[in-house]
Amino acid sequence: MSGEAPAASIPTRLGGPLVAIAAMAAIFAVAPFVGIYPVFLMKALCFALFACAFNLLIGFGGLLSFGHAMFLGTAGYVCAHAAKEWGWPPEAAILLGTAASAALGIVTGLVTIRRQGIYFAMITLALAQMVFFFYLQTPFTHGEDGIQSVPRGMLLGALDLRNPLTMYYVVLVIFLAAFLLIFRVIRSPFGQVLKAIRENEPRAISLGYDVDRYKLLAFVLSAALAGLAGATKAIVFQLASLTDVHWTMSGEVVLMTLLGGMGTIFGPVVGAFVFVSIETYLSAGLTVFGYTFGAQWVPVLTGFIFVICVLAFRRGIVGEIGAWWDRVKR
Amino acid sequence: MTIFGIPTQALFGQLLIGLINGAFYAMLSLGLAVIFGLLNIINFTHGAQYMLGAFCAYFLLQFAGMGYWWALLIAPLVVGAVGIVIERTMLARLYKLDHLYGLLLTFGLALILQGLFTNYYGSSGLPYQIPPELSGGINLGFMFLPKYRAWVIIASLAVCLGTWFVIERTKLGSYLRAATENPALVQSFGIDVPRMVTLTYGFGVGLAAFAGVMAAPIYTVNPQMGANIIIVVFAVVVIGGMGSILGAVITGFGLGVIEGLTKVFYPEASNTVIFVIMVIVLVLRPAGLFGRER
Numbered sequence: 001m002s003g004e005a006p007a008a009s010i011p012t013r014l015g016g017p018l019v020a021i022a023a024m025a026a027i028f029a030v031a032p033f034v035g036i037y038p039v040f041l042m043k044a045l046c047f048a049l050f051a052c053a054f055n056l057l058i059g060f061g062g063l064l065s066f067g068h069a070m071f072l073g074t075a076g077y078v079c080a081h082a083a084k085e086w087g088w089p090p091e092a093a094i095l096l097g098t099a100a101s102a103a104l105g106i107v108t109g110l111v112t113i114r115r116q117g118i119y120f121a122m123i124t125l126a127l128a129q130m131v132f133f134f135y136l137q138t139p140f141t142h143g144e145d146g147i148q149s150v151p152r153g154m155l156l157g158a159l160d161l162r163n164p165l166t167m168y169y170v171v172l173v174i175f176l177a178a179f180l181l182i183f184r185v186i187r188s189p190f191g192q193v194l195k196a197i198r199e200n201e202p203r204a205i206s207l208g209y210d211v212d213r214y215k216l217l218a219f220v221l222s223a224a225l226a227g228l229a230g231a232t233k234a235i236v237f238q239l240a241s242l243t244d245v246h247w248t249m250s251g252e253v254v255l256m257t258l259l260g261g262m263g264t265i266f267g268p269v270v271g272a273f274v275f276v277s278i279e280t281y282l283s284a285g286l287t288v289f290g291y292t293f294g295a296q297w298v299p300v301l302t303g304f305i306f307v308i309c310v311l312a313f314r315r316g317i318v319g320e321i322g323a324w325w326d327r328v329k330r
Numbered sequence: 331m332t333i334f335g336i337p338t339q340a341l342f343g344q345l346l347i348g349l350i351n352g353a354f355y356a357m358l359s360l361g362l363a364v365i366f367g368l369l370n371i372i373n374f375t376h377g378a379q380y381m382l383g384a385f386c387a388y389f390l391l392q393f394a395g396m397g398y399w400w401a402l403l404i405a406p407l408v409v410g411a412v413g414i415v416i417e418r419t420m421l422a423r424l425y426k427l428d429h430l431y432g433l434l435l436t437f438g439l440a441l442i443l444q445g446l447f448t449n450y451y452g453s454s455g456l457p458y459q460i461p462p463e464l465s466g467g468i469n470l471g472f473m474f475l476p477k478y479r480a481w482v483i484i485a486s487l488a489v490c491l492g493t494w495f496v497i498e499r500t501k502l503g504s505y506l507r508a509a510t511e512n513p514a515l516v517q518s519f520g521i522d523v524p525r526m527v528t529l530t531y532g533f534g535v536g537l538a539a540f541a542g543v544m545a546a547p548i549y550t551v552n553p554q555m556g557a558n559i560i561i562v563v564f565a566v567v568v569i570g571g572m573g574s575i576l577g578a579v580i581t582g583f584g585l586g587v588i589e590g591l592t593k594v595f596y597p598e599a600s601n602t603v604i605f606v607i608m609v610i611v612l613v614l615r616p617a618g619l620f621g622r623e624r
Contacts, residue, residue, distance in 0.1 A: 133601040254434065303437075306438025
């Protein structure tokens with residue numbers, strides 16, 4: 001999105017962000033010991049990774065995908081099937097799920113990058129709906145029930161993932177590794193070319209860059225990382241279901257990224273945590289003026305946050321903080 | 331009697347269902363195309379506004395005792411007025427920004443509307459009777475044609491052709507087309523473009539509500555009725571391209587028929603056939619069948 005130049009919030013020095021990433025890792029490492037449930041943290045981390053993968057495409061490539069749930073869900077189904085039906089160990093199942101999403105990313109990417117902007121959003125949405133119907137009808141996904149009671153298993157034959165704390169740290173390591181990879185990609189020459197394409201595609205073409213190849217690569221990378229999130233989520237919750245391929249999931253990841261700050265490094269993580277917190281609170285039931293709001297209000301609230309973000313809060317939480325910090329420093 | 335091993339009764343039955351679905355695809359994609367032409371916004375709320383039209387008809391019957399024909403007149407006006415309020419208070423603030431923000435805003439509005447109606451009315455759907463004038467059917471010899479379904483096809487064709495006539499053949503339409511090409515220039519000729527934009531959005535939304543009223547007796551009044559159809563309509567728009575009004579109408583009806591025939595010959599693919607066609611069109615003709623690159 002070229003409207004607001006979110007890239008400005010990325011400092012050019014390396015030290016600052018690396019310190020911030022280290023601080024984030026430290027916070028997550030101690031979080032289970034200050035009374036935050038590992039299950040909540042794992043869910044939030046999976047969505048944070050999903051949102052970071054999505055942000056790579058919109059924030060740095062300017063491509064709004066409205067169908068990213070297909071990658072989350074595909075990896076979840078493939079991973080769950082491999083772990084449950086074939087008895088694969090978790091690390092192999094997660095890798096297979098990620099690879100499946102990457103492959104889907106190549107196929108869909110070749111089609112979608114032919115159009116830009118609004119069309120790109122509509123095409124990704126339509127393709128994701130096609131994938132949804134496929135999973136609805138194909139037998140291995142077990143339709144409405146989903147693939148249930150997926151075994152967590154032993155990671156590398158040594159770590160028992162049935163222990164929630166062990167599982168949590170494995171999720172954390174996966175998240176941090178993917179986060180560092182994204183951080184590295186954004187700052188590589190490849191990331192710079194992506195930004196150039198976002199800002200001015202004809203100019204990037206005239207400079208001799210094979211724009212389609214860069215876009216496709218970014219799309220596949222984003223699909224694979226979204227898949228990694230989906231596969232990990234399937235192992236954590238021992239479930240792969242239609243919820244993860246539905247278009248509402250594609251909308252939710254857009255919201256998390258928009259709320260946290262598109263094109264910022266930490267925005268998607270913040271957005272995912274805020275969103276999962278809201279969802280968790282609402283599921284428990286929130287009573288206001290004697291009326292109890294339950295989980296069925298999540299879509300309505302999601303819609304309101306969308307409207308407010310777009311009208312008044314386009315930089316998102318992290319983007320606004322960054323802008324405020326820039327003003328203070330001056 | 332059979333054709334290609336399929337009983338003609340089933341074949342023509344699905345063909346008719348395809349034409350009905352096509353009528354709704356055509357009306358909805360027409361509204362989307364008109365709105366997109368002038369506002370450069372993909373109206374994600376279109377499905378929710380279609381649903382609002384159906385609910386408006388239901389409320390008119392429940393609380394005011396007004397039947398189908400009144401609803402057909404009043405619902406588009408009411409929902410169109412709601413659309414005008416949305417355009418004035420929210421969409422108008424976004425025209426200077428990236429067009430994707432319009433998509434995100436209207437997506438949020440769609441979630442709010444669908445969520446509210448689902449919470450209050452459930453997702454099972456409320457019945458709405460076919461008006462007595464159109465109940466029953468005609469036996470054509472090779473098939474039984476319910477009168478209401480014939481009416482939907484004829485009425486939607488009339489609405490689509492009427493819209494085409496207004497936009498392509500009248501003075502007002504020529505202003506509209508000119509403003510699509512170059513709003514600043516049209517405004518400098520003394521035409522109130524912002525008001526035209528508002529009314530265009532209201533008209534497009536009213537068209538969705540009109541389709542919603544027509545759909546109420548066929549599909550029941552359901553809060554989620556717009557959510558599923560809007561994604562298919564997006565694919566229809568991508569296939570047809572946004573360049574031409576007639577293109578949207580032809581693509582809408584054509585894809586409805588193809589979808590209906592798929593139900594006869596290969597039912598497993600009936601949900602996905604439109605998306606598959608979209609992929610093929612994108613590979614062969616990225617701008618769409620009737621579109622032009624812009």
